[in-house]
Amino acid sequence: MHLSDFLRSNAPFLTTGVMLTFLSSFGQTYFISLFAGEIRLEFGLSHGSWGGIYMIGTMASALTMVWAGVLTDVFRVRVLGPLVLAGLALACVAMAFNPWVWALPFVVFALRLFGQGMCSHVAVIAMARWFIATRGRALSIAALGFAVGEALMPMIIVAAMTMMAWQNLWLIAAGVSLLAIPVLARLLAQERTPASMANDDVSLGMLGRQWRRGEVLRHPQFWCMVPAVLGPSAFNTAFFFHQVHLAEVKEIEHLGFVALFPVYTVTGIAAMVLSGWALDRFGTARLTPYYQLPMVAAFLIFALTHSALGLAVGFIFLGLTSGANSTLPNAFWAEFYGTAHIGAIKATATAVMVLGSAIGPGLTGFLIDRGVGIETQFLSVAGYFVVTTGLMIWGIGRAARDLPRTPETAVIRTSSQ
Incomplete structure (x- = not known):
C-alpha cells in the first residue's frame, strides 16, 4: 500500500495517535522546565529543592504507571482516552492555581502520570494493537506528535510568557486538553481494533503464544532490555535539563546552543519515519540491537568538542537514536510478547522510561555538585550505551529464535460500543 493510501484509509486512527503524543507535551520535562524559573520564584525554591520535588513526583508517577498502564488492556481508547485527557486538564489547572509548596510534588506527579505517562502509553498501545503488518509505519507517524511538541512548544511558551502570566498558560493547556476530548470521540466514533477485548484476534509473540506480564518479568x-529502555530517557533528559550549564562549559552562548535544536528535531523526525519503514520491512529483531549506537557517537562528541559545528554533528547522532526510540522499542514488546496483554507489558516498560527521566537529571546534577564534570560524565554515558548495545545483541539474538516463523495477521474489524 502506498503511503498516501495508507494515510487516507487510516486517517482517524493515525490522527488519534498524533494528537495524544502531542498532548503528552504538557507533562514532558522540556515543557515543565520552561516554567522552572517562575515556579522557583513563586514558591521560593532553590534549584536543588525544585529538582528534588520534580524527582519525587516523577518517580511516583513511574511506580503508578505499572498499574495504571494495565487499563489499556481493559478499556478501549475511546473510553480511556477522554479520562486521561480530563486528568491531564485537572493537573494543568492545579499547576495554575496551587498556592502550597507541599502540594507541588502531587501536581508534578499528576502532570507526569497523565501527560508523559498515560497519553504516550495509550497512543503507543493503540498503534501496536490497531496495526500489525504496518505497525512500524503507524508508530512512526504517531510519534510525530512528540517531535511537533518539542519543536513548537518551547518557542510558543517563551514568547507567550512575555505577554501573559505563566499561570494563564497552564489554563490554556487545560483548555486544549479538554477540547481534545470531543475531537477524540469524533475520530473514534467507529474505533478500529483487532478485538482488543478478545484473545483470539491478536498477534502472537515468542513460541507462538501470548505472554502475561509476570512471565515477561x-x-x-x-x-536485557531494561538498561536500553532506561538509558535514552535518563540521559536525553539530563542533557537538555543541564543545557545552560553545558553551554557555559563549552563557552557558547545559550541562544546559540538552543539554535542547534532544530538539527536534532529534523534528524529525529527523519529517523522516526525511516525506522518505521525499516521496521515493517526487516522486523524488530534485526534493527533493535543496534539503534543505540548513534548515542555512543553523540555523547563522545559532546564530551570532546568545543565548537558549534561539533555540537551540531552530535545533535544529528542524538536525533538518530531519539527518532528510532519512538518506534523500535514499542514494536519490540508487541512482536516478542504478543498483543493480548501488551498494555500491562508496555506499562512496565513505560514505568522504567519515566523512572529514567527522574534518575538522569538528579544523578548528573549530583555528580556535577561533587566535582565530576559534565564532559567526563558524557564519556561514561557513551560507555553505558556500548553496554546496552551488547546486551541487546546477545539477548535479542537468543530470543529471536523463538519468534513465529511467519508473521501473525490479526483480524481488524470495526465495532461500536
Whole structure:
C-alpha cells in the first residue's frame, strides 16, 4: 500500500495517535522546565529543592504507571482516552492555581502520570494493537506528535510568557486538553481494533503464544532490555535539563546552543519515519540491537568538542537514536510478547522510561555538585550505551529464535460500543 493510501484509509486512527503524543507535551520535562524559573520564584525554591520535588513526583508517577498502564488492556481508547485527557486538564489547572509548596510534588506527579505517562502509553498501545503488518509505519507517524511538541512548544511558551502570566498558560493547556476530548470521540466514533477485548484476534509473540506480564518479568530478555529502555530517557533528559550549564562549559552562548535544536528535531523526525519503514520491512529483531549506537557517537562528541559545528554533528547522532526510540522499542514488546496483554507489558516498560527521566537529571546534577564534570560524565554515558548495545545483541539474538516463523495477521474489524 502506498503511503498516501495508507494515510487516507487510516486517517482517524493515525490522527488519534498524533494528537495524544502531542498532548503528552504538557507533562514532558522540556515543557515543565520552561516554567522552572517562575515556579522557583513563586514558591521560593532553590534549584536543588525544585529538582528534588520534580524527582519525587516523577518517580511516583513511574511506580503508578505499572498499574495504571494495565487499563489499556481493559478499556478501549475511546473510553480511556477522554479520562486521561480530563486528568491531564485537572493537573494543568492545579499547576495554575496551587498556592502550597507541599502540594507541588502531587501536581508534578499528576502532570507526569497523565501527560508523559498515560497519553504516550495509550497512543503507543493503540498503534501496536490497531496495526500489525504496518505497525512500524503507524508508530512512526504517531510519534510525530512528540517531535511537533518539542519543536513548537518551547518557542510558543517563551514568547507567550512575555505577554501573559505563566499561570494563564497552564489554563490554556487545560483548555486544549479538554477540547481534545470531543475531537477524540469524533475520530473514534467507529474505533478500529483487532478485538482488543478478545484473545483470539491478536498477534502472537515468542513460541507462538501470548505472554502475561509476570512471565515477561521472569524472562531474561526483558532484563536485557531494561538498561536500553532506561538509558535514552535518563540521559536525553539530563542533557537538555543541564543545557545552560553545558553551554557555559563549552563557552557558547545559550541562544546559540538552543539554535542547534532544530538539527536534532529534523534528524529525529527523519529517523522516526525511516525506522518505521525499516521496521515493517526487516522486523524488530534485526534493527533493535543496534539503534543505540548513534548515542555512543553523540555523547563522545559532546564530551570532546568545543565548537558549534561539533555540537551540531552530535545533535544529528542524538536525533538518530531519539527518532528510532519512538518506534523500535514499542514494536519490540508487541512482536516478542504478543498483543493480548501488551498494555500491562508496555506499562512496565513505560514505568522504567519515566523512572529514567527522574534518575538522569538528579544523578548528573549530583555528580556535577561533587566535582565530576559534565564532559567526563558524557564519556561514561557513551560507555553505558556500548553496554546496552551488547546486551541487546546477545539477548535479542537468543530470543529471536523463538519468534513465529511467519508473521501473525490479526483480524481488524470495526465495532461500536
